[in-house]
Amino acid sequence: MRLILLGPPGAGKGTQAQHIQEKYEIPTISTGEMLRQAAHDGSDLGLQAKQIMASGRLVSDDIIIKLVQERIQKKDCERGFLLDGFPRTVTQAIALTNSSIVIDYVIAMHAPDTIILERLSGRWIHAPSGRVYHEKTKPPVKRGVDDITGEPLVQRDDDKESTVRKRLEVYRVQTEPVIDYYKNLKGIIFVEIETTGTAQEISQQIDKIIGKVQWV
Ligand code: AP5
Numbered sequence: 719m720r721l722i723l724l725g726p727p728g729a730g731k732g733t734q735a736q737h738i739q740e741k742y743e744i745p746t747i748s749t750g751e752m753l754r755q756a757a758h759d760g761s762d763l764g765l766q767a768k769q770i771m772a773s774g775r776l777v778s779d780d781i782i783i784k785l786v787q788e789r790i791q792k793k794d795c796e797r798g799f800l801l802d803g804f805p806r807t808v809t810q811a812i813a814l815t816n817s818s819i820v821i822d823y824v825i826a827m828h829a830p831d832t833i834i835l836e837r838l839s840g841r842w843i844h845a846p847s848g849r850v851y852h853e854k855t856k857p858p859v860k861r862g863v864d865d866i867t868g869e870p871l872v873q874r875d876d877d878k879e880s881t882v883r884k885r886l887e888v889y890r891v892q893t894e895p896v897i898d899y900y901k902n903l904k905g906i907i908f909v910e911i912e913t914t915g916t917a918q919e920i921s922q923q924i925d926k927i928i929g930k931v932q933w934v
Contacts, residue, residue: 719737719742719744719745719798719823719928720799720801720822720823721798721800721801721821721822721823721825721928722800722801722804722821722823722824722825722900723735723797723801723802723803723825723827724824724825724826724827724897724900725826725828725913726828726829726834726886726893727832727834727838727866727885727886727889728829728833728834728835728838728841728882729804729827729828729829729884729913730827730829730837730913730917730920731802732748732750732802732848732850733850733856733896733917733920733928734827734921734924735802735830736849736850736918736922737799737921737924738785738800738928739800740742741925742744742798742928743797744795744797744798744799745794745799745800745802746794746800746802747786747789747790747799747800747801747806748778748802748803748848749782749785749786749801749803749804749806749850750771750802750803751787751802751848752789753767753771753777754771754845754874755923757771758786758845761893763781763826763877764813766782767794767822768875768914770867771876772875772876773881773884773918774881774882774883774884774885774888775875775884775888776806776807776886776888776892779807779809779810779813782804782806782810783810783813783814783923784867786801786804786814787817787819788864788866789793790819793887795810796864796928797818801821804814805884805896806892806896807892807893807896808895808896808899809896809897811896811899812899813905819922820905821906821915822880822905822907823906823907823908823909823927823928824900824906824908825908825910825911825924825927826900826908826909826910827910827911827920828874828910828911828913829911829913829914829915830914831886833877833914834882834886835869835882836883837852837855838854838866838877838882839877839879839882840852840853840854841873841874841877842858842872842873843871843874844864844866844867844869844870844871845863845871845872847866847867849864849865849866853873855916856917857919858871897910897929907927909927911923911924
């Protein structure tokens with residue numbers, strides 16, 4: 719199964735990616751995670767990306783397309799994969815369609831801005847694994863500490879309210895057209911869902927959509 723999760727920041731893509739990855743045993747390819755890891759490692763790409771991400775803008779299409787195409791060639795993607803945060807522009811979507819990579823499902827997730835701001839202001843992450851928590855709706859067992867490793871949790875630089883507002887603006891201009899692109903693309907199953915319910919309710923909705931897939 720090859721699946722794309724689309725949606726604004728804070729729609730819950732990373733949260734549902736974690737659910738899908740565990741339940742269906744396919745790897746998540748999160749371009750945001752890949753860029754944050756590169757920034758943490760201090761590579762040239764990472765340092766450039768760090769500044770761009772902190773401003774709420776998008777990293778250039780060329781860099782992202784290359785990163786994703788290389789990642790999908792790895793052996794763990796043979797049974798399928800989940801794309802979280804890619805494609806984010808119509809140029810990226812067209813590049814994916816024009817490659818030999820076939821996508822089965824596109825799920826577009828929606829949430830109102832008020833909910834997005836609430837979710838992102840309370841988000842904490844375990845940076846090495848990308849595990850996501852929320853101080854109200856999904857607190858860790860011990861405050862400030864990852865449940866699995868016991869390592870400290872951090873807040874993302876781009877979760878400041880002013881940066882989130884910029885990311886939403888960028889989403890509307892550059893990423894929303896990707897939804898229309900997939901709505902009109904033949905040969906894939908395209909579904910839109912509201913993500914105002916609990917994370918568990920959204921997971922159940924997603925299971926209904928993809929649970930019947932025949933594995934390749
Ligand atoms: P990226 O890391 O992809 O961030 P994003 O798309 O902005 O999405 P987020 O991770 O903020 O939100 P999410 O939808 O995953 O929400 P989550 O599940 O964590 O990208 C970051 C940056 O990298 C971009 O701005 C750009 O600069 C660059 N970049 C990345 N990909 C790129 C590309 N393809 N091209 C160019 N540049 C690129 O949930 C949020 C919070 O809400 C959590 O605390 C969670 O616990 C909570 N929550 C989730 N679901 C629910 C629920 N149903 N109810 C209650 N709480 C919930």
